[in-house]
Amino acid sequence: MTRTPHPTDIVLHRASHTLEVAFDNGERFELPCEYLRTHSPSAEVQGHHPSQRVLVAGKRHVNIDAIEPVGNYGVLLRFDDGHATGIFAWGTLYALGRGYAKNWQAYLDALAASGLRREP
Template identity: 75%
Template sequence: MASPVPTNITLHRASHVLEVAFDNGDTFRLPAEYLRVHSPSAEVQGHGPGQRVLVAGKQHVNIDAVEPVGNYAVLLRFSDGHATGLFSWDVLHELGRDHASNWQAYLDALAAAGLSRS
């Protein structure tokens, strides 16, 4: 079975949301903060298992630009200067599909570390 491919990507700057519609009918509204703290970049994911970095203080981050990378991904340029993670179609779909559980795990990790979204 082929992975879903975006049919439309819309940046809603005022609401800080990236809306992604896929060819399988799924549509996700992904907040910029959520995408920033779950960036697939090495800066966030680390360079190996167990090296993921907890990113705090991104509540007001926005996406300045969405740049296509070939036919497989987009580069998101965030307002805090972060622009090193390529969001492949699979990554975007997984982040959309797992948004609620990923977000709760992030909030729990922030609380456990005594960190804040702001």
């Protein structure tokens, strides 16, 4: 069984709207706040079944107001648009980092196909 990497450092870069996460396996990711907001693990975004996933648009300028630890397994990100549900477990943050390029392109493609925009 492979152990999920754990963060060694989490830094919010407010000016660039990115969250930098370094893991104990040496990997480091700079994740845009917009990406984290639109891929939130919350039921509001993910639904309770893959068919219920919500395509969140208009979040280009969203930022994170607060990062709150949740036990030893994750963080709650409080976004400045009021979204504050969904715990980003270490495995979720790691998967979002590893899959960023693929996930982001799929998101952009879905927006285009739906006629939605990143702009608020």
